[in-house]
Amino acid sequence: MKPFRFGAGLVDNAGVLVGLGAIGAVMLSMAGAFAYTGGWLSPVRLTQDRMMAAFRDANGTHAGFRRNHAKGVCVTGWFESSGQAAALSKAAVFRPGRVPVVGRFALAGGMPFQTDEPATVRSMALRFLQSGGEEWRTGMNNIPVFPVNSARGFYEQLLASSPDPATGKPDPARMKAFLAAHPETVRALQLIKERQVTSGFANSTFNSLNAFRFIDESGASVPVRWSAVPVQPFAADSAVPSAAEDENYLFDDLIVQIAQHPQQWRLIVTIGQADDPTNDATLPWPADRRQIDAGTITIDQASSENGGRCTAINYDPLVLPAGIEPSDDPLLSARSAAYARSFTLRAEEEHEKPPSAVTPQEVQAEGKS
């Protein structure tokens, strides 16, 4: 074979071809590994984008809004620590004293203009700002357990409850099939159904549902779940449709109550024992577990999401101060990942977002009534 001069080296044609082939193969493998890692070669892998697509199928597109818990109002106030949780967690927020809180009350579901209904799951999200820049963010719901225990379960439930394009309504057969495959959801939904629904946000108990770990000064850890338990007296949901003409009645009531008097919740920390499930949010912990009153959350200001301080906050459950750590609950990673994607999408759509259901005018009017 005639020698072929390529650059400085003397290589024959076959050598060049083998060399180029090897280089091409290596580069192609690297690109393939990158594409695989990015999920492009795995059509069934549950990615953030596929989770967002399921929300879109279930709720439609609502530019600029959170993909879940889309309807809400912003609140501010403070947390006054009792100091009682400081022995279990070294987080500064639990030392005696006061830290500011930026929160959000919302209704579960991706429809930002849904009509307030008693049975809709209510949520309270809080961001505690410790001195020194550390933060604690938590989102809690007024249900005793979560309906699913995995990201896949959440996704499948979302798909099963999505409207069928043919009828515009969810297909009961799909939900039946989903429940048949998820006995943990059937058990959890029973507990959720049995909960006592109160008259509003202000007298609702909100639960972390997911387990976390408190880390003390010595590094010892205990599993915990926490709840915001209202100081406001219990009142059962009257189910009187007096509120029927006000489709924001839950939010409007809350705004009125906050304007009349600061609303308060006790932050109750439940300490789990060794065999209590920390990786399954569908399972309640035994009722006799030790509880600590970590302090009082006081909410004294409400504002619309339009211009409100909660709007640009992602209540990511993995934003934790040193002293609180995630448990082995897979939902924590799933929530964090999905919230991050939802946050990015609504940030991208910020310029086309219509006003939120509860407007600044409404907050001002209700606050004076």
Added chain:
Amino acid sequence: MSAQARFPAASRLLHWLMAPMIVAMLFIGVGMAATVSKRYELLVSIHRPLGIAIFVLCVIRIVNRLINPPPELPDMLPSLQRFAAKASHIVLYALMFIMPLVGWGMLSAARYPIVLYGPLRLPPILPHDLTLYAWLRDLHTDLAYLFFATFLVHFGAALFHGLIRRDGVFASMTSWR
């Protein structure tokens, strides 16, 4: 074959220290943006401190490059390849420097705490602004793809020098004698 000068030892050390960090960073980044599994938490907690470490090393590397300039490319290298080599290195340096700053900036604009390890965190460098966040977040992804593509070209070109041209350029960075 003409004798090709090697890179100074400090330059080789920095290159081989940072190369696996950057490749790992690109894979962690694209992977964490495409999962809702338990791995997400782990990947994010590696991504942030690793990015800052790359930034710090990049600053050291730029200073080192000024002190210890790289060897000249072989005279025989065609001008187009010479241009591609220079341009791709400028792009790689720019990305090493800018990517961590865009990441830090976008977390700042979103007011995510920038946790390095435990209570150790960085202050925000930009105002809390959703629109600014959205812009930086998209930029971070676009630059990451550009970074991976440039890395791939760099890697392919290095192998081309080593296997095809055999002009000493590959050995100027890889030899440890």
